[in-house]
Amino acid sequence: MWTRETRGRMAELGRKAKRYPSDLTDEEWARIEPLLPKPSRRGRKPSVDLREVLNAIRYMARSAGGWRMLPVHFGPWQTVYWWFRRFVRRLLFRTIHDVALMLDREAAG
Structure with missing residues (x-):
């Protein structure tokens, strides 16, 4: 089982080095982060790094x-799948896709 400390270290490591070509760049993350659901004011604080989930x-x-078959350094596949379903229900993937596409087009000129 992943502890909060382990997840934090893995997320920090992930931000320092881009592991896969599909990982978000800092610029993409800066544009996408405001679109993501905010943590609830009540209840437990989220223990998941949404950048790593994405x-x-x-x-x-x-x-x-x-x-x-999800690599273990992303965390439990069940957690990633739960967030995936949440994003799909909120129709966030279209928006996130459009932002990433816009950044790619800007970079290409």
């Missing part, structure tokens, strides 16, 4: 692997 989802989309 990196995992993007990895899954690019690799076309099964959820259970």
Whole structure:
């Protein structure tokens, strides 16, 4: 089981080095982060780094692997899948895709 400390270290390591071509750049993350759901004011604080969740989802989309084949450094596949379903229900993927596409087009000129 992943502890909060382990997840924090893995997320920090992930930000220092881009592990996969599908990982979010800092610029992409800066534009996407405000679109994500805010943590609830009540209840437990989220113990998940949403940037790592999005990196995992993007990895899954690019690799076309099964959820259970998700590399362990992304965290439990069940957690990533739960967030994926939440984003789909909120129709956030279209917005996130459009932002990433806009950044790619700006970079290409």
